[in-house]
Amino acid sequence: MRMTGSQIVAEVLLEQGVDTAFGYPGGTALNIYDELYKYSDRIRHVLTADEQGAAHAADGYARSTGKTGVVFSTSGPGATNLVTGLATAFMDSIPVVAITVNVPDFLIGRDAFQEICITGVTMPITKHNYFVNNIDDLEEALREAFKIANSGRKGPVLVDITKDVTAAVKEFVPQPPLELKPLPIIDKEDIIAISKMINAAEKPVAYVGGGVIASKACAALKELIEKADIPVVNTLMAAGVINYDNELNLGMIGMHGSVAANRAVDQADLVIALGARFSDRVALNPEKFARRAKIVQVDIDRSEINKNVIIEKCCVGDIRDFLTKIIPMVDDKKHLEWHERVIGWKSKERIVKSPECKLHPKEIMTVLSDMTDDNTIFVTDVGQHQMWAAQYLKHKRPMKFITSGGLGTMGFGYGAAIGAQMGHPKDRVIHITGDGSFHMNLNEACTAVSNNLPIITVILNNRVLGMVYQWQTIFYGERYSNTCPERKTDFVKVAEGFGAKGFRASNIEEFKEAFNKALGESGPVWIDCEINRDERVIPMIPGGKTVEDMIID
Amino acid sequence: MYKPLKKEIVSVLVLNQANVLTRVVSLFGRRGFNIDSLTVSATNNPELSRITIAFSATEQSMQQIITQTEKLEVVKSIFILDRDNSVYRELLLLKVNATEEQRTAIKEIVDIYRGKIVDLSRDSMIIELTGTSEKLDGFMDVMSDHDIVEVCRTGITGLESNAKPKNI
Numbered sequence: 001m002r003m004t005g006s007q008i009v010a011e012v013l014l015e016q017g018v019d020t021a022f023g024y025p026g027g028t029a030l031n032i033y034d035e036l037y038k039y040s041d042r043i044r045h046v047l048t049a050d051e052q053g054a055a056h057a058a059d060g061y062a063r064s065t066g067k068t069g070v071v072f073s074t075s076g077p078g079a080t081n082l083v084t085g086l087a088t089a090f091m092d093s094i095p096v097v098a099i100t101v102n103v104p105d106f107l108i109g110r111d112a113f114q115e116i117c118i119t120g121v122t123m124p125i126t127k128h129n130y131f132v133n134n135i136d137d138l139e140e141a142l143r144e145a146f147k148i149a150n151s152g153r154k155g156p157v158l159v160d161i162t163k164d165v166t167a168a169v170k171e172f173v174p175q176p177p178l179e180l181k182p183l184p185i186i187d188k189e190d191i192i193a194i195s196k197m198i199n200a201a202e203k204p205v206a207y208v209g210g211g212v213i214a215s216k217a218c219a220a221l222k223e224l225i226e227k228a229d230i231p232v233v234n235t236l237m238a239a240g241v242i243n244y245d246n247e248l249n250l251g252m253i254g255m256h257g258s259v260a261a262n263r264a265v266d267q268a269d270l271v272i273a274l275g276a277r278f279s280d281r282v283a284l285n286p287e288k289f290a291r292r293a294k295i296v297q298v299d300i301d302r303s304e305i306n307k308n309v310i311i312e313k314c315c316v317g318d319i320r321d322f323l324t325k326i327i328p329m330v331d332d333k334k335h336l337e338w339h340e341r342v343i344g345w346k347s348k349e350r351i352v353k354s355p356e357c358k359l360h361p362k363e364i365m366t367v368l369s370d371m372t373d374d375n376t377i378f379v380t381d382v383g384q385h386q387m388w389a390a391q392y393l394k395h396k397r398p399m400k401f402i403t404s405g406g407l408g409t410m411g412f413g414y415g416a417a418i419g420a421q422m423g424h425p426k427d428r429v430i431h432i433t434g435d436g437s438f439h440m441n442l443n444e445a446c447t448a449v450s451n452n453l454p455i456i457t458v459i460l461n462n463r464v465l466g467m468v469y470q471w472q473t474i475f476y477g478e479r480y481s482n483t484c485p486e487r488k489t490d491f492v493k494v495a496e497g498f499g500a501k502g503f504r505a506s507n508i509e510e511f512k513e514a515f516n517k518a519l520g521e522s523g524p525v526w527i528d529c530e531i532n533r534d535e536r537v538i539p540m541i542p543g544g545k546t547v548e549d550m551i552i553d
Numbered sequence: 554m555y556k557p558l559k560k561e562i563v564s565v566l567v568l569n570q571a572n573v574l575t576r577v578v579s580l581f582g583r584r585g586f587n588i589d590s591l592t593v594s595a596t597n598n599p600e601l602s603r604i605t606i607a608f609s610a611t612e613q614s615m616q617q618i619i620t621q622t623e624k625l626e627v628v629k630s631i632f633i634l635d636r637d638n639s640v641y642r643e644l645l646l647l648k649v650n651a652t653e654e655q656r657t658a659i660k661e662i663v664d665i666y667r668g669k670i671v672d673l674s675r676d677s678m679i680i681e682l683t684g685t686s687e688k689l690d691g692f693m694d695v696m697s698d699h700d701i702v703e704v705c706r707t708g709i710t711g712l713e714s715n716a717k718p719k720n721i
Contacts, residue, residue: 305620
């Protein structure tokens with residue numbers, strides 16, 4: 001059948017099973033948006049406040065559903081507004097396909113109105129991108145984009161189409177999605193060698209990252225650690241991979257990780273890294289990271305091997321594939337002494353409160369965990385509240401904690417929460433943010449209101465840019481440069497102005513009451529929680545230091 | 554800790570498309586590698602081009618940039634040219650001021666290096682020389698006694714001498 005480029009875009013999305021997309025229209029994208037109007041019974045397009053919100057929404061949709069997030073934008077400023085969102089997805093290996101429309105081909109290179117070379121701009125923050133100025137190349141580029149986004153280590157792909165191509169006509173025949181690139185073949189020798197290392201270890205630790213979620217390997221991981229009695233530490237990206245109340249779960253490792261997790265890796269004789277990349281927020285001092293241990297690294301991306309920390313033995317492949325193959329080779333055993341030591345550290349975790357504390361972040365996180373069910377999705381912004389959420393929420397399942405790890409994007413949360421809610425219309429989505437981050441993205445409240453999304457936003461409001469403020473307290477002699485903005489924002493009124501509901505809480509009883517009311521609302525609710533500005537994220541290991549230098553009070 | 558730098562030459566086979574060179578070179582740039590020499594050329598396969606890059610790196614960072622380059626969708630293969638088993642060539646054009654009296658002396662040097670004088674005017678000449686980078690460096694050194702006006706070098710290109718093409 002003969003179709004226009006715009007129809008082909010819609011048809012390829014249908015081929016790929018896409019039923020939800022996010023975006024914002026504009027001059028060059030008019031043909032595509034005209035087609036989205038006609039396809040609106042099959043593809044639901046969510047209009048956001050700006051393209052950055054749309055990109056984060058596509059990302060949050062992908063993180064919470066495991067499907068590919070799709071985002072549309074027009075040329076120029078629309079396309080550049082996607083940049084932060086694509087970079088966020090890139091750093092955390094999230095499959096997103098961005099479709100941008102550029103000026104007509106005859107205007108390319110002439111600094112036309114709203115012309116930007118977005119393929120050049122996004123080259124370092126996408127897995128790949130396409131510039132399509134010929135209708136004959138369109139469908140292949142789109143199909144390849146989905147294939148690349150989901151093959152191997154996942155990530156964002158951008159397809160930039162000139163406006164003339166969206167109107168051009170071509171014969172089109174629907175096709176099934178392309179096969180993903182084959183997974184690397186795991187070497188049997190590697191499995192034998194690594195299983196011997198595991199069986200010989202007396203103090204093993206599994207250090208797990210987002211790769212475990214991407215390869216859907218959580219059940220296999222649980223089987224391995226329970227069979228071989230291996231304590232687990234997780235990166236920020238892997239919160240929920242193992243249930244919080246599993247005895248072997250030592251919590252998060254790294255700068256704001258638990259004492260137990262950081263100690264365990266420091267004292268271990270074997271560290272098994274699964275889909276984790278030894279980032280500078282985990283291996284704060286790469287020379288001394290797991291210094292007593294042999295390190296085994298399993299990753300689907302060969303370039304991660306020996307990138308940050310030199311390891312003993314590697315296996316390049318899919319985590320679930322690796323775990324399935326190694327579990328039968330691993331001895332069923334107990335490391336009694338090690339187990340006891342590790343659990344001992346776990347019991348010593350403590351909470352530090354500022355003297356004037358009326359409402360502590362841990363209390364809020366506990367209420368959020370206890371008053372919601374296991375399907376609840378928590379989405380954060382970036383800063384202190386993010387770390388408190390990572391530390392104190394009772395993470396029960398994977399893909400239920402959505403956060404910007406690698407890029408640390410303040411302003412990620414609300415858009416991502418909208419994406420998560422669109423992907424899970426029946427589940428509760430809670431957006432945890434700080435007053436700093438929320439000022440960067442609260443414009444997306446209009447999207448939540450228009451779509452009647454019952455997202456509950458919990459603002460940990462300390463009236464300072466808390467994480468930077470904390471560093472200034474500890475390392476900069478309390479010189480609070482530009483972290484105390486003296487804003488007078490009344491979040492309850494702002495919420496109401498957007499057509500949402502707003503509550504305020506200054507102690508835990510008020511918070512419980514407000515949260516309870518929020519749970520009964522059918523649209524978006526904000527709860528402004530007054531937190532003391534001197535509340536710090538503890539424990540903390542300063543950058544470049546080791547567990548020996550951990551600040552715990 | 555001191556980590557010795559190694560100079561290596563890598564050969565990258567890439568799809569013959571627009572923007573491919575940018576993708577490869579910008580990757581080197583943003584990962585902190587300084588390219589010493591770069592050539593891009595067609596191959597016997599019209600769908601592929603070959604990029605030859607000379608640069609210095611520690612062994613670990615060498616592995617890193619190779620595996621990162623490998624991940625680019627446009628890269629078919631990348632490998633380090635085996636130093637003892639490859640042929641490297643570079644072409645040099647050198648313009649030198651030469652009066653009639655100086656010509657003979659310069660011609661003598663050019664002959665020793667088996668170069669060619671490809672252009673001659675009343676008071677200058679252009680010399681063409683092909684060879685390894687070391688040979689070209691040596692030639693430039695000897696010529697530095699003369700009044701060199703301009704120099705242009707193509708950068709290194711190279712092939713491994715084993716019979717089978719690598720990784721295609």
